[in-house]
Amino acid sequence: MKILINDTLIEFHGNTLSQLLVQAGYGSSKVATAVNETFVSGVLRDLHMLNPGDRVEIVAPKQGG
Amino acid sequence: MPVFYGVEIDSRLMLGTSQYPSPAVLAEAFRRSGAGIATVSVRRESGRDQAGQNFWNLIKDLGVAVLPNTAGCHSVREAVTTAHMARELFETSWIKLEVIGHSDTLQPDPFGSIEAARILIEDGFDVFPYCTEDLVVCERLVDAGCKVLMPWGAPIGTGLGLNNIYGLRSLRAHFPEISLVIDAGLGLPSQAAQAIEMGFDAVLLNTAVAKAGDPVLMAEGFSCAVKAGALAYAADPMEPRDMAAPSTPLIGKAFL
Numbered sequence: 412m413k414i415l416i417n418d419t420l421i422e423f424h425g426n427t428l429s430q431l432l433v434q435a436g437y438g439s440s441k442v443a444t445a446v447n448e449t450f451v452s453g454v455l456r457d458l459h460m461l462n463p464g465d466r467v468e469i470v471a472p473k474q475g476g
Numbered sequence: 477m478p479v480f481y482g483v484e485i486d487s488r489l490m491l492g493t494s495q496y497p498s499p500a501v502l503a504e505a506f507r508r509s510g511a512g513i514a515t516v517s518v519r520r521e522s523g524r525d526q527a528g529q530n531f532w533n534l535i536k537d538l539g540v541a542v543l544p545n546t547a548g549c550h551s552v553r554e555a556v557t558t559a560h561m562a563r564e565l566f567e568t569s570w571i572k573l574e575v576i577g578h579s580d581t582l583q584p585d586p587f588g589s590i591e592a593a594r595i596l597i598e599d600g601f602d603v604f605p606y607c608t609e610d611l612v613v614c615e616r617l618v619d620a621g622c623k624v625l626m627p628w629g630a631p632i633g634t635g636l637g638l639n640n641i642y643g644l645r646s647l648r649a650h651f652p653e654i655s656l657v658i659d660a661g662l663g664l665p666s667q668a669a670q671a672i673e674m675g676f677d678a679v680l681l682n683t684a685v686a687k688a689g690d691p692v693l694m695a696e697g698f699s700c701a702v703k704a705g706a707l708a709y710a711a712d713p714m715e716p717r718d719m720a721a722p723s724t725p726l727i728g729k730a731f732l
Contacts, residue, residue, distance in 0.1 A: 417520040436523025441532055443518060443561035448553060450560035468520065471528020472535070472565050474502075475517025475545045476492030476632070476682035 412463040428459040431467065442469050478677040480513075480624055480655055481570065481602040485541060487512035488672055488702040490657065491695070492682025499534050501691050506538050509695035513541045515572060515680065517548075518562050532565075543604060545572035550585070552592045559596055571596060572604045572626065572659075582632045582660075586613040590620055597621035606659055609643035611650055618654060625651065626659035626680065629671065633683045635663020638670060648675045665694075665701030672705025673713065 414423040416435055423431055428444060428451055444451050445468040451459050461467070478485050491511035496502035506514065514535055521528045535542060544562035549555040552575060559571045575592050577585025584606050590613070593603045597620060605617050609627045617625060627647060630636035638644060639661065648656060658671040659680040668679045679702060688694035 417522070432523075438523075440521070440523070440526065441529050441565060442521060443564045445557050445561060448557055450557050450564075452560075452564055468561075470518040470561050470565070471521035471525075472532040473517050473519035473521075473528060474492075474494040474496075474531065475515050475547055476494045 412461070414461060415464070415466045417467075417469055423461065426460055427457055428461060428467070429456040431461060432456065432469070435469075437469065440471065442471050444469055478655055478657075480604070483541065485512035485678070487699075488678040488706055489668070489698055490515065490543065490678055490680035491685060492680070493531075493535065494682055495686035496691060497686075499531075502686075503534060503538065505685055505691045505695040506540065508692050508699065509685070510699045511540060511695075513543050513678075513680075514538060515543045515545055515682070516562075516566065517545050518558060518565055541570075542566050542568055543570050543572050544568065545606075546574045546592075547572075548576065549574060550576050550579075550588075552588045552595070555588070555592045556595050556599075559592075559601060560599070563601065569600060569602050570604065571601050572606060574606045584608060584628075586610065586616075589613070590616045593617055593620040593622055604657070609640050609647050611643075611646060614647060614651065618651065622654075624655045624657065626657045628660040629658045629667065629679075630661025632660040634661055635684055636661055637663060637667035641674075644671075644676075645674060665697040668698050669701040669705035669708070672702050673708045675709055678702075 447466050487510050489511040490513040492515045544566045546555040546558040555575045575585045575588035589605050596603050603622050604624045604626050605622050606626050614625050630639045655677045657678045658676050662681045663684045671679050685691050685694045
């Protein structure tokens with residue numbers, strides 16, 4: 412199914428948010444996630460089933476003022 | 477020393493982590509500043525990029541408290557979701573709430589800020605709201621449960637200093653029990669000293685240090701300034717007066 416990660420469209424071959432992170436190369440990176448503008452905590456990623464067209468945001472720590 | 481949500485911080489200086497020439501300069505500027513809190517943010521990262529992890533390692537090595545922000549958010553939903561992601565990433569319930577209401581001036585959206593503060597406090601966050609010196613808005617933020625207010629001195633990144641001294645003095649007088657931090661608009665150490673002399677608990681700045689010709693030197697300048705301001709506030713300054721008054725006694729002056 413087609414999934415948008417940080418505004419980039421990809422073909423996803425799994426079911427859960429955790430599987431998406433692995434496929435997209437995040438592995439054990441320190442990231443936080445939201446799906447369709449709703450926060451999904453790390454402990455729920457295994458349970459969070461994705462649907463075609465879902466918009467996934469993946470963020471990491473960055474500099475800020 | 478300032479206390480934020482029950483945590484005493486050993487400095488009145490809070491420093492942003494953005495725009496430095498290099499990570500090494502950032503780290504050295506922090507050391508010389510003595511800042512007790514570093515502000516940070518969350519941003520998108522690609523799968524192969526480890527920049528976020530590297531930055532997080534650098535911040536942990538500084539040994540300071542971390543205050544994540546919701547910078548760049550223009551809606552309540554965006555700010556709330558960003559806050560949740562920041563809480564997980566930085567493992568803190570502190571959040572510097574920014575809901576921007578005007579793209580040119582970066583003035584906060586008072587209505588959105590109050591609504592977002594209510595939601596986040598219900599969700600267990602300790603909210604540090606970026607706001608203006610508007611007393612009514614600040615009252616609403618306090619009513620929502622904020623125990624810290626962060627009024628701007630001037631618009632973000634301008635370096636104009638304290639633009640509304642009267643309004644800021646009123647705020648300090650009106651909220652004696654609330655921790656007040658000047659957030660944004662400071663360009664010089666003298667402006668930071670002025671804020672602390674007025675009784676503000678701390679100042680937060682970023683651009684003034686990061687964009688100085690020598691960020692490390694400027695960081696030390698701000699460090700000295702907040703210490704001087706705190707000493708002056710504690711010393712109970714004299715009242716200004718319009719008329720001159722000689723400081724040298726007239727009695728005993730020679731008749732010439």
